[in-house]
Amino acid sequence: GLAACSPSGSKNSSSGTSTFVVARTGDIDKLDPHLATAFQTQQTLGLVYSTLVQTSSTGEIQPDLATKWTTSSDGRTVDFTLRSGVTWQDGSPFTSGDVKASIRRILDQKTGAVARSNLIAIKSVDTPDDATVVLHLSQPSASLLYSLASVNSSIESAKDISAGTVGKKPNGTGAFAWNGWNPGQQVVLTGNPKYYGGAPKIKKLEFRVIPDESSILSGMKAGAFQLGLISDPGVAHQAGKSDTYSLAKQPALSYHVLMLNGRKGPLKNQQVRQAISCAIDRNQVMQTAAYGDGAVTGPITSPAFAYSATDGLPCTPGDVAKARSMLAAAGYAKGFTLTTIVETGEYATAGAEAQNIQSQLSKIGVTLQLKQLSTGPYVSAWLAADYDAAVALNGGSYDPFLMYGRYFTSGGSLAKPAGLDSSTLADLLTQGNATSDSGKRQETFRNLQKELLVESPWVWTFRSDDYYLVGSGVHGFTPRPDELLRSLTSVS
Amino acid sequence: MLNWRWLGSRLLGALITLLGVTVVVFVVLRTIPGNAITASLGIESGTLTPAQRASLEHFYGIDRPWFAQLWAWISGVAHGDLGLSLTNGKSVTSLVASSLPVTVELAVLSALIGTALGVVLGVLAGSRPGRASDSLTQGASLVGLAIPEFVLGTAVVTLLAEAFHYFPDTGTFVPLTSSVSGNMSQILYPSLVLAVAFAANVMRTTRSEYVEMAEADYVRTARGKGLSPGRVRTSHILRNATIPIVTLTGIQFGYLLGGTVIIEQIFALPGMGRLLFTAISNRDYPVVQGTVLVIAVLFVLVNLLVDLLYRMIDPRTRAA
Amino acid sequence: MPDRPMPGGEDSSGEIAIEVRDVVKHYRTPGRGEVHALDQVSVSVGRGQVLGVVGESGCGKSTLARLLTRLERPDSGSVEILGRRIDRARGRELRELRRGIQLVFQDPYASLDPRQRIGAALAEVLTVHRLPSGTERVGELLETVGLPASTAGRYPHQLSGGQRQRIGIARALAVQPRILVLDEPVSALDVSVRAEIINLLARLRGELGLAFVFISHDLGMVRHLADQIAVMYLGKIVEYGPWDVVSDTPTHPYTRALQTAVPIADPGLDAPPADLVVTGEVPDAADPPSGCRFHPRCPLAEDRCRTAEPLMLPESGRHRLACHVMRSEADGTGG
Amino acid sequence: MSVLPTVAEPIGSVPTAPGRSWLLARIWQDRNGRIGLIVILLLAVVAVLGAFGVLPHDPIAQHPAARLQGPSSRYWFGTDQFGRDIAARAAVGIWTSLRVAIVSVAAAAVIGSILGISAGFFRGWVDQVVSRFVDILFAFPAILLALAVVSALGSGWQNTAIAIAVVYTPIFARVSRGPTLAVGTAEYIKAQRVLGTPLPRILLRHVLPNVSAPIVVQVTLALSWAILTESALSFLGLGTRPPTPSLGLMVSDARNTVATAWWTLAFPALAIVIAVIALNLLGDGLRSALDPRRDSRA
């Protein structure tokens, strides 16, 4: 009895000129933004739902449902002034009650909301009037606004929450309204003419699942899609020139990394980790695995916090001789073997990265034994830190605390796979989150990055590009580092 | 007409097979590391509190011992309920119902094309063994057998796009009943790709059967009656060669069902193969179980059908 | 003749080599129903004697051979070989008994493993039974059946039909049996070599004192070799007696039909009169006719033949017969 | 004493001189078999060269400076995205693919034949159980079986081989059961029973050699499928573990570079096609060499 999914309703669409087709490899998995982990789900529901605030493509917080906000001097109270005249897609008006209900739903442990741990600082929510929301915090949290900007903190209607219809038929305040879902095949949205940011020019937006990226490319060549989302640099590399599309590259927030398990064997030794980090020429990894697309990066990928990628390392990465001597100094002149998990399937460049890193490390006598696992087993092993090293593509965030807090603060949810306990790192992260002074934050996070490179718990290699094949008739599309498709709102 | 006892025992056998398939897939799935929670939450599942984890395990039913899960599943199946997908919450029955027609049509169409092509080429080659036409067809069939499906599939998709600016439409699957041309635009090319290896196999069997049957005593009898070569070919040689060809088609059909996994991936067809593949990577047990069971049912049905057909074609096996 | 020790232990029963009593063998087949391959069949063969068994195809001749050699076991009745029940024997006893009775098959090609050289095939038998198995013994065996020792190096397909059949016989002789069951040993052979095999068998019988069960569908062939002849029809013995009585002055209408049906190589003879020619074909053993099984084809059939099954009763001396009509009047209806 | 002469003169004419080379000689007589044999031998030589590393380039060493170079006198088949020599990789790839194919097919053939021969020879419940088991394995989509096995065991050539073996075991069981049914009732088997030959000996010495023809033919065909299956599994990311080159892996990797560097796909794909064709031709040759009817005449 799910009302949303009658496949028979949708018509064969390539003929309809008013339909804007986005091709991507995966499907959405849920209709509840609070529970959405899959990246495609966030991408889609982010167009249907709005958040209190949003991030600009350069990482600044901007108004969305809230037009203004003020943080008290002690950092424990935040006031939001809400936009007026906003209506839900089902027609009812948007009020502060909706915000309160949404936040309470996220904080309710039973919901299992993804954003709960990031909003846990919220003690209570007040709604003095329909247009004002006040958040009371248990401690100052500079990352709060970033957390609120996430799709996982979308505002749902209080009515839907109390009726229990959330996750059945999405009803948001965003630019696009829910139309239908044919699991494994497509999701259809329609432009919301009453959208407060102006009615989108796209009347009908369709996300189509094309599992093979090469096929997406072929579809673009044939003009079957208006926008194709590609993550495999190999495929992008094949795209070449065409009059039916253009290729847009956008460095993403997520980063490619060789995670080391600092609680195991030789890797316990900081000098060993540094030696490994030094031995790897990041650029070479990027060249071979991603055909040179992307940017060599340090730990922090947010454009708002740009620091040197190697400051803190006692070497220039790729300096094999140096690395070798460091390893010898640490007592491992003969090298050792690391069992490295590599995901197959969703993460296209993993194999290539692994092979290149393997080849590079072999020069200092470190043997990577590659253990290829499909997603499920990989995740299990990753979570259990059941590896010496892991080739990973980890998600990034505009806010460095949100990025690394869960790994390197004590009690962080991903402290186990992080593979290293460091009070210095934990302190720096807490410090960075406790202040909202931007200068101080810049300073703290610079130290964080440096310390991460000194400790070298992992070896950060590069930020890859996301690729967008943009149909030749499409104007106004701007990709974002967080891979959301906000600009579709204004695309024609 | 029909031999009911035969059919009865055949159906019973099929049922036992299906039960076996059910148990095997159930057990095999549970030996693979990872579970529904890690599959649906990915690395975020590490952030779950023990209470959250327990409630999710209860929700997915994976907190019970495996035989209890198995029993629950089997009794569900008996009521036509294949469970709910763990990844998108849809009923497996509805997921399978929407993807089944795609795969069935894909497989049937490739089988038809493959058989037609294979038989024609096989006869062409077999009726003049050793000649150039024979060597040529045989060579072509070998190449057909040898090219990996995914290479051929990618090549076709690329070629269509580059040369003809054509991409097999992959919106919602258009059933044959609602638009023949719309349906064909989606199904035809993948079917052709799948049909290549199929045709190659049929061709080889047809050829060797043809050559063999052409030596049969009754063919000599027929020639001795003064029949024209064409008649001898159609009503004697080919007619008898149909039995092995039908048998082969049945067996091959099973492989076709498997082959759809890759082809549906490349041609972005929303069929069972893709459903299955996605479900396997997502550890979506109910979907994997349901899909495999349905594919097995299909396979068993096709074999039953082949047996029936075989009995219909071959008077010797027909009930007296 | 050399006096060879009896394989399979002491010969307790003295004169009798084979004693088959009231043997019944039915086959259940999926498509056909129950095939009455053998029904209440009794025969006995004295030591060194030849029993000829004739009958048309499907009458149960090979089934009898299989029961005798314990390739199969009867549904009921008993099969005694050299005084011991081969149908009941197991393990060691069976292996011993098996050495006492050997089978030679109709198709000499099919009964030899196509991938084994002749020498290896013979040596294997000897080894299995822990008999001396050198090339010498193999050569000896080959010579016994009239083949040069060099044959040992050949494969079956390199021999002619007659030679293969000799190998089949040599292999059977390897275990030094007392009895040979020959299931149509010459039917598959060319006319020009049949005489060779018949002569060879006759010689072996003389030299080794073997008893034979000689199965054939050719009454003329059986007549030449047998001491006793059993005529079978549809799983039953219909006439049984000394060779000359059965073959030269047959009593049962079926035996008479068989006798006249075999064409004799003498153009001077007239074709048999029409009334002696049996019409129709052998009925299906899965659905044998009621009463006397031969009645639908019998020129002499009467009403009682359709309903009552004639018993196998002594006619004169060792001659036995199962026929209502041809029996001497005194015996009445026979039940 | 004897009334009959022993035939002293040589017996008939000897059609073929039997010996160890018998089978090869017969394959050689068949045109397809001859081509297949030659090509397979050539591939085997290349594979062995690759396996022992007797090649001008290291198949694993990366030369980032020489990425994606076209065929030249230095790199005959060009280089891949890591600057590895494709010729060397293809040679080793043939070795890996053949190794996976041979191991998996050998396992499948041994296990499948044991099952099939037992079923065909003993019939009754053994047959019932084996046939059911085989039916169940058959009813699975092959690729799923392979996926499941590889997912459970992890990737790597041994596990790929196990997966392929699981997929092909039922085929061998079926292929060997049929002829065993026939051979089991053949007169020469009956003859062995009458002669008192022990059962294991009958099975090993008489049944097995006589049902081996279809099994041997099947082996060559299965080898060719195994090569293709290995490549399909690699396409799905579950095949041979890099950096070990396998043809399947090379082909599936090359999908990303083919538009700009055709040689990355062309040579490994060609190697697969050639190997598969050669194995099929060899299968044809074997089939005709082992055809008993070829001997029945002349």
Added chain:
Amino acid sequence: MSEPMLAVRGLHTSIRTPSGPLEILRGVDLEVDRGETLAVVGESGSGKSFTALSIAGLLPTGAAVTSGQVLLEGRDLVALREAERRTVRGAEIGMVYQDPMTSLNPMMRIGKQVTEGLKAHGWSKEEARDRAVTVLGEVGLPSPRALMRLYPHQLSGGMRQRVLIACAIAPRPKVLIADEPTTALDVTIQQQILRLVSRLRDEYGLAVVWITHDLGVVARIADRVAVVYAGRVTELARTRELFAAPHHPYTDGLLRSLPTPGDPHQAPLPQIGGNPVALSALPPGCPFAPRCAQRQDRCDTEEPPLIDRTGSRAACWVPREEWRAPSAGVTTRA
């Protein structure tokens, strides 16, 4: 005397083998007249079937007539083109084969199998049907109409052989060639078939070529006999004369090796020693020489042609009068 119905003159037939062409028929001479039966006897592999197939033009792939004539009422069939040949096949020459179990198409109803040959020679559907019913009745099959709807597997071997005969005689051919049609049948059934064919021969005025290896059958039905050995006719004679006084030692050996009712019980049978000859390794002279008791020096070097003898033509250098006793083979009854 006018033309015989069918005459074969100097027929040579070869087949391709892996080791080069092999000559299987090395000059076969035969003739039969209407209403007459010619028996062709010989051991297995001597070329009997090849003779029949060469006459009918049904040789397997790879085999071909290399020289000689097949004259049907004086017309040379070998010279005809395949399309013309087809009009003769079936219509004028009917064939019956050895194995009734495999010679009928298992997938086709009996009726169709009888009528298709008729239709191929221009009979209309109805005519063909009527004719089929008649002819099935004529060969002694019960309820022909019902039988037409059956499949071969529903018939016994004897019935199938009758169907094959019906197929062959339905178009009223002039010549019937029967290749060991009773070998696979029981003696009682063989007897029925022999009577049937003799009757049909008389009714239709057929010229029958009956291939067999059973001299009993020859004695019962044949007017004339051709003995084939190693691809050649070695003796050609009227039946009675051949049985009374064979002029070839091989024929003589064959005749003697049969057990007959008058034989002494359990006495050794005379036998032709040696082995059947292999066509691929023929001796230089007379192919029977290695097995022949009458062999002379000349036999080892020169192959004898058919030589006219009293009441027979035999390919033997040694006239019967000069034979040593024992006549043939190496063993006597003594």
